[in-house]
Amino acid sequence: MNQAPPNIxxxxxxxxxxxxxxxxxxxxxxxVSTATDGREMARxxxxxxxxxxxxxxxxxxxxxxxLCRKLRAESQVPIIMLTARGEDVDRILGLEMGADDYLAxxxxxxxxxxxxxxxxxxxxxxxxxxxTEGATALSFHGWRIDFRLRELRNxxxxxxxxxxxxxxxxxxxxxxxxxxxxxxxxxxxxxxxNAGSFERSIDVLVSRIRRKIEPDPQEASMIKTxxxxxxxxTPHVEVTSTNSKTRF
Numbered sequence: 543m544n545q546a547p548p549n550i551x552x553x554x555x556x557x558x559x560x561x562x563x564x565x566x567x568x569x570x571x572x573x574v575s576t577a578t579d580g581r582e583m584a585r586x587x588x589x590x591x592x593x594x595x596x597x598x599x600x601x602x603x604x605x606x607x608x609l610c611r612k613l614r615a616e617s618q619v620p621i622i623m624l625t626a627r628g629e630d631v632d633r634i635l636g637l638e639m640g641a642d643d644y645l646a647x648x649x650x651x652x653x654x655x656x657x658x659x660x661x662x663x664x665x666x667x668x669x670x671x672x673x674t675e676g677a678t679a680l681s682f683h684g685w686r687i688d689f690r691l692r693e694l695r696n697x698x699x700x701x702x703x704x705x706x707x708x709x710x711x712x713x714x715x716x717x718x719x720x721x722x723x724x725x726x727x728x729x730x731x732x733x734x735x736n737a738g739s740f741e742r743s744i745d746v747l748v749s750r751i752r753r754k755i756e757p758d759p760q761e762a763s764m765i766k767t768x769x770x771x772x773x774x775x776t777p778h779v780e781v782t783s784t785n786s787k788t789r790f
Contacts, residue, residue: 548593548662549573553583553609554624555601559647563596566651567658580604592619594658599625599636607639614640620661622654663727680716682777683764685755687716694754702754707732711747712755715765715775724772748773 550567554560555578564574575590577583579602586592595613599606610621623636626647636644642661645654679688684697692709694702704712710732714723723731725744752759766774 547571547573548658549575549591550594550596550658551575551577551583551586551592552596553577553579553601553606554596554598555579556598559598563651563654567655570655572658578602580609583609587617587619594620594622594662596622596624596654596658597641599623607635610636610639610641620665622657622661624649659726660730663730666727677781680713681780682716682719687713689713696755704754705750708747708751708754711744712751715773716779719775719777719779722768722771722774726772728772744773 550572552560552563552567552574554563554576560576560578564576567574575586575592577586581603583595583597587595597606597610597613601609606623606625610623613619613621620642621640622643622645623641624645624647625636642664643657645657678690679686681687686695687693687709688695692706694704694709694712696702711728714728714731728744748765749759752762752765756762756764764775764777766776768774
């Protein structure tokens with residue numbers, strides 16, 4: 543099951559810059575809406591779901607910093623600020639107003655896309671953490687992964703030896719069943735951006751986990767490879783908390 547393309551709102555009064563950003567993001571599987579000022583921004587956000595706002599600081603009428611502060615007071619939608627001024631004071635002001643990231647003009651569109659993806663990944667991690675708050679264990683197909691003991695038990699109840707990295711990766715999968723997870727996002731969720739972290743290490747860990755939980759590791763049915771996408775964890779997962787059980 544592929545994730546839906548993100549809905550990005552670009553609030554930028556310069557027509558050339560606005561068109562450049564929109565064209566580039568659309569060419570990279572983003573749905574893009576545009577606005578030239580705060581009024582158009584509010585109208586668009588009332589009419590459509592917006593996953594992230596790219597907000598220029600220097601706008602006609604109410605400036606981007608003020609709009610950022612107001613937007614953050616009523617919404618948790620991620621905000622990336624853009625400005626022609628690169629002084630530290632402007633960057634700090636934007637972040638203090640609630641922006642998630644900040645990019646000074648001129649910029650490479652590839653860097654903007656990378657920042658968008660990073661912000662959206664962080665938000666997804668935060669949502670998952672909230673959804674599983676209080677959970678002590680997850681179970682799938684008779685398997686049980688215990689967070690407190692950091693152990694995995696098979697359907698017969700026997701403990702299965704796992705390295706710390708294997709446990710963290712399996713937990714990331716179990717917390718996000720049915721979602722396509724790129725190698726890049728799995729690195730962020732498990733190993734972070736340590737000097738030794740690289741995408742190939744995810745493939746190695748997936749291979750090890752498959753040998754432990756799959757009936758046939760060569761024909762994986764639980765951790766499936768998505769071509770040009772990453773991996774998807776297919777089982778239904780039950781979250782066990784102190785008060786209830788939830789299946790998702």
